[in-house]
Amino acid sequence: MNNLALTNSFRFISLILLQVVVFNHLNLFKFINPMIYIAWVFLFPFRKNISLLLILSFVLGLSVDFFSDSGGINAAATVFIAFVRLPILKLVLNKSDFDYWSFNLRLLPFSKAFLFIAILTIIHHLIIFSLAYFSFQDFLSIISKAFLTSVFSITIIILGIALLTKKK
Amino acid sequence: MQQLIYFIKKFRFFLLFLLLEIFAFNFTLQYHSYHKSKFVNSANLISGGLYNKLNSITQYLHLKTENQLLIEENVHLKNLLDKKGVVPTPASIQVTDSVLYNQKYEYTTAKIINNNFTKRNNYLTINKGSKEGVETESGVINGRGIIGVIKNTSSNYATILSILNNNSKINVRLKNNTHFGTMVWDGDDYNTTQITDIPRQAIIKKGDTIITGGKSSLFPEGIPVGTIKDYDIKNNQYIQINVVLFNDMSALENVQVIKNLEKIEQRNLEQQTINE
Numbered sequence: 001m002n003n004l005a006l007t008n009s010f011r012f013i014s015l016i017l018l019q020v021v022v023f024n025h026l027n028l029f030k031f032i033n034p035m036i037y038i039a040w041v042f043l044f045p046f047r048k049n050i051s052l053l054l055i056l057s058f059v060l061g062l063s064v065d066f067f068s069d070s071g072g073i074n075a076a077a078t079v080f081i082a083f084v085r086l087p088i089l090k091l092v093l094n095k096s097d098f099d100y101w102s103f104n105l106r107l108l109p110f111s112k113a114f115l116f117i118a119i120l121t122i123i124h125h126l127i128i129f130s131l132a133y134f135s136f137q138d139f140l141s142i143i144s145k146a147f148l149t150s151v152f153s154i155t156i157i158i159l160g161i162a163l164l165t166k167k168k
Numbered sequence: 169m170q171q172l173i174y175f176i177k178k179f180r181f182f183l184l185f186l187l188l189e190i191f192a193f194n195f196t197l198q199y200h201s202y203h204k205s206k207f208v209n210s211a212n213l214i215s216g217g218l219y220n221k222l223n224s225i226t227q228y229l230h231l232k233t234e235n236q237l238l239i240e241e242n243v244h245l246k247n248l249l250d251k252k253g254v255v256p257t258p259a260s261i262q263v264t265d266s267v268l269y270n271q272k273y274e275y276t277t278a279k280i281i282n283n284n285f286t287k288r289n290n291y292l293t294i295n296k297g298s299k300e301g302v303e304t305e306s307g308v309i310n311g312r313g314i315i316g317v318i319k320n321t322s323s324n325y326a327t328i329l330s331i332l333n334n335n336s337k338i339n340v341r342l343k344n345n346t347h348f349g350t351m352v353w354d355g356d357d358y359n360t361t362q363i364t365d366i367p368r369q370a371i372i373k374k375g376d377t378i379i380t381g382g383k384s385s386l387f388p389e390g391i392p393v394g395t396i397k398d399y400d401i402k403n404n405q406y407i408q409i410n411v412v413l414f415n416d417m418s419a420l421e422n423v424q425v426i427k428n429l430e431k432i433e434q435r436n437l438e439q440q441t442i443n444e
Contacts, residue, residue, distance in 0.1 A: 020215075021222060024284075027418075031286040050181050058188045062195075065208050067215045068284070069291035069327055071199025072208065076192035083185045131196050132288045134334075138355065 004045060012060060015040050020067035023156075031145065034152040035074075037064055038124055039160060041082050042117055046103045050086065057082035070132065077127035081120045092116045106167045117161075118154050125150045199289070202335040205304075209320040209327045210282060210293045216325035220295050223281040230421045237422075241311030273388050274427040276300060278308075278326075285358040285417045290330040292316065294423065297324045307386040307426040313393050313414040314338065315423055317386055326425075332358055332417060340393055341381040342372065348381040351393065351411070358417045360397060363409040370406075372396060378411050385431045 061075030282293035341348035347370035382389025
């Protein structure tokens with residue numbers, strides 16, 4: 001348990017630093033900045049009690065907000081995906097209940113894990129860009145930017161998870 | 169009462185979720201309003217310090233463009249001196265009588281340690297704060313043109329509301345006549361901004377120079393902004409005027425913060441006139 005807390009705190013800090021130092025200034029094709037810090041939410045241990053996850057997700061999002069001067073945009077989106085994480089996983093797995101303690105994202109078949117990560121990332125990015133633009137006039141730019149950025153975020157997150165986490 | 173407790177117990181995660189979202193939305197609304205000072209900003213010890221450290225590593229990459237900027241500004245200033253007929257030798261230094269001459273603007277140098285230009289609402293961070301006399305609502309420029317307005321300050325750092333921001337409205341005018349308008353940004357390209365409110369009797373041409381108007385207390389008049397790229401006319405009204413900025417907003421390093429020493433006087437006078 002102690003080891004688990006340590007791993008998650010280390011991951012928390014390194015993902016924030018990676019996001020604000022590298023990925024916020026990437027500007028691929030002029031405007032794409034992948035948001036990879038949400039990988040923390042995907043990898044956080046699955047428990048029935050999600051209050052810790054919600055609070056930590058809020059802190060995670062707000063820390064990124066502090067660095068990128070964006071109000072509460074990242075905090076709102078991250079708390080939202082933290083809240084819908086479990087229902088979406090149940091939907092993807094087509095199960096109403098499963099063994100929370102031994103669950104590991106790496107043990108899922110690739111297609112299911114991909115679907116889980118992709119759905120949550122797209123929801124997160126849609127919230128981020130709608131809150132950043134904050135107007136119905138820019139509907140098309142919100143949709144296009146959210147999807148284009150999602151493609152890169154999903155790719156980098158899956159590569160990162162595949163390369164840097166251990167299969168238990 | 170028991171039912172209430174049961175309700176809270178049953179929906180405790182959802183209530184926590186709602187509470188956190190309300191906090192986040194509150195910060196977001198603050199972020200979208202121009203007048204509210206922002207609690208969430210990067211002018212704090214941790215993010216400012218980190219960006220400062222990073223900048224000290226990456227600043228060497230910009231040396232070439234920074235030198236070019238300095239030379240351009242020097243040439244511009246030398247041309248100005250020559251127009252006024254002042255020979256820049258030590259013997260010709262004039263002593264200005266401070267009783268007769270009133271200084272209106274004071275310039276401070278600062279360095280941009282965090283630059284953003286791809287988002288809808290861009291904020292920059294500089295490495296000078298209230299300790300060095302940087303105040304909120306001061307204009308920020310560099311040798312090529314305007315950059316933004318100071319939004320939040322801490323003791324060592326300050327954030328700038330970039331001209332590439334939905335909340336940024338800068339008073340600008342044409343260089344060859346005195347018609348003025350407001351510069352805004354539509355969020356598409358970081359090299360082009362838009363001008364609204366130019367009256368229909370103003371004659372504009374492609375390539376006309378745009379400068380700051382001096383109607384606000386933030387910028388002195390005549391700071392270069394950009395040139396007109398294209399415009400649309402419908403029913404004798406200017407619909408959209410696109411301006412190409414002189415500044416490359418993606419590569420900013422050294423900037424100057426303008427402090428208006430007569431700002432309070434001007435504000436008070438304007439306020440008094442409104443109240444009467």
